[in-house]
Amino acid sequence: xxxxxxxxxxxxxxxxxxxxxxxxxxxxxxxxxxxxxxxxxxxxxxxxxxxxxxxxxxxxxxxxxxxxxxxxxxxxxxxxxxxxxxxxxxxxxxxxxxxxxxxxxxxxxxxxxxxxxxxxxxxxxxxxxxxxxxxxxxxxxxxxxxxxxxxxxxxxxxxxxxxxxxxxxxxxxxxxxxxxxxxxxxxxxxxxxxxxxxxxxxxxxxxxxxxxxxxxxxxxxxxxxxxxxxxxxxxxxxxxxxxxxxxxxxxxxxxxxxxxxxxxxxxxxxxxxxxxxxxxxxxxxxxxxxxxxxxxxxxxxxxxxxxxxxxxxxxxxxxxxxxxxxxxxxxxxxxxxxxxxxxxxxxxxxxxxxxxxxxxxxxxxxxxxxxxxxxxxxxxxxxxxxxxxxxxxxxxxxxxxxxxxxxxxxxxxxxxxxxx
Ligand code: AMP
Ligand code: GLY
Numbered sequence: 001x002x003x004x005x006x007x008x009x010x011x012x013x014x015x016x017x018x019x020x021x022x023x024x025x026x027x028x029x030x031x032x033x034x035x036x037x038x039x040x041x042x043x044x045x046x047x048x049x050x051x052x053x054x055x056x057x058x059x060x061x062x063x064x065x066x067x068x069x070x071x072x073x074x075x076x077x078x079x080x081x082x083x084x085x086x087x088x089x090x091x092x093x094x095x096x097x098x099x100x101x102x103x104x105x106x107x108x109x110x111x112x113x114x115x116x117x118x119x120x121x122x123x124x125x126x127x128x129x130x131x132x133x134x135x136x137x138x139x140x141x142x143x144x145x146x147x148x149x150x151x152x153x154x155x156x157x158x159x160x161x162x163x164x165x166x167x168x169x170x171x172x173x174x175x176x177x178x179x180x181x182x183x184x185x186x187x188x189x190x191x192x193x194x195x196x197x198x199x200x201x202x203x204x205x206x207x208x209x210x211x212x213x214x215x216x217x218x219x220x221x222x223x224x225x226x227x228x229x230x231x232x233x234x235x236x237x238x239x240x241x242x243x244x245x246x247x248x249x250x251x252x253x254x255x256x257x258x259x260x261x262x263x264x265x266x267x268x269x270x271x272x273x274x275x276x277x278x279x280x281x282x283x284x285x286x287x288x289x290x291x292x293x294x295x296x297x298x299x300x301x302x303x304x305x306x307x308x309x310x311x312x313x314x315x316x317x318x319x320x321x322x323x324x325x326x327x328x329x330x331x332x333x334x335x336x337x338x339x340x341x342x343x344x345x346x347x348x349x350x351x352x353x354x355x356x357x358x359x360x361x362x363x364x365x366x367x368x369x370x371x372x373x374x375x376x377x378x379x380x381x382x383x384x385x386x387x388x389x390x391x392x393x394x395x396x397x398x399x400x401x402x403x404x405x406x407x408x409x410x411x412x413x414x415x416x417x418x419x420x
């Protein structure tokens with residue numbers, strides 16, 4: 001098969017790494033990719049949110065299967081353009097990707113099926129939103145309805161912070177994503193992510209993970225896209241996962257199908273778990289980044305078979321072959337991230353790292369220059385290891401981190417602390 005992956009981060013590097021190991025993969029192209037991906041696939045420049053351009057590329061290069069990594073092409077309807085042309089594609093339609101692209105849409109689906117989630121109000125003007133916040137009090141959570149690159153959620157511990165968030169959102173901080181706002185009850189508990197392949201009819205769980213959203217050790221400092229992750233997540237026990245499946249995920253999938261917008265792709269359910277009871281925080285219509293890196297390391301080559309079965313609506317015929325393993329990834333970011341940082345510093349020591357089925361350095365934001373591999377973005381490397389227990393996976397990952405010579409970068413020293 002000729003396979004095209006859309007995206008350029010650590011998520012896409014790990015997808016490419018797993019896919020390339022499967023003998024079904026003859027040729028692998030990633031658009032646009034990065035310097036790490038270029039070592040295992042052909043990287044091409046392509047406007048990945050332009051469905052027509054992607055389709056043209058697919059036809060010209062005899063691509064048999066397209067895997068869409070990030071949310072932007074999904075929200076732009078790239079999967080729709082491909083499916084309409086009978087191109088096999090992994091990723092939900094624009095209508096189904098609304099589960100990520102609109103917080104209010106997801107809340108209304110939860111209402112329709114009675115899925116446990118935070119109580120909420122939905123507002124299109126500042127004054128009524130403020131009135132609601134005054135009525136409910138703090139802590140309270142203010143969310144821009146649309147896609148805001150992971151920055152549209154303010155967990156307000158004080159009334160003042162909530163009101164300020166509302167002023168900013170209605171003042172245009174997130175553009176059109178913030179012209180509608182969802183205000184939610186603050187949920188207490190431990191958060192974990194559940195990843196489920198959905199083919200429109202059937203579902204198949206492919207793993208659990210926990211990430212670390214804050215920039216600093218001990219979960220302090222500003223929010224980021226994720227500074228590290230591990231899988232499996234102990235808090236998402238079999239019993240909790242089963243509950244989430246029957247009370248949240250399957251009803252959501254049934255409702256999407258009933259509305260004529262069946263969901264096909266990976267569903268990433270962010271759950272808040274308290275006393276063994278899961279409630280939905282949010283859905284994403286894609287793999288998490290860096291959660292995907294630990295999932296791919298655990299699944300390996302079979303990931304491609306599972307993604308194809310999902311796209312071909314054959315999930316009821318496949319199963320996951322689990323090993324009793326644990327994977328952990330440490331994100332190395334440019335100094336200053338998630339604030340301002342500079343691109344272009346040279347990263348040394350990469351050649352000394354192992355590249356095995358249980359030790360990989362996935363590239364999240366790198367470029368090749370004459371001086372070597374350089375940083376290109378906030379999150380730059382995902383140092384990932386797999387072992388028979390989490391402590392060993394963590395020791396191996398940090399052992400790899402120690403080999404990297406990059407004074408302009410940093411990482412958290414405590415990934416996995418909650419579980420260890
Ligand atoms: P989201 O983009 O919806 O995942 O929100 C980002 C983060 O905000 C989540 O991962 C949670 O840590 C936090 N969060 C979102 N909604 C709530 C809520 N209702 N209660 C508590 N924390 C929340
Ligand atoms: N790591 C969080 C996300 O991918 O949304």
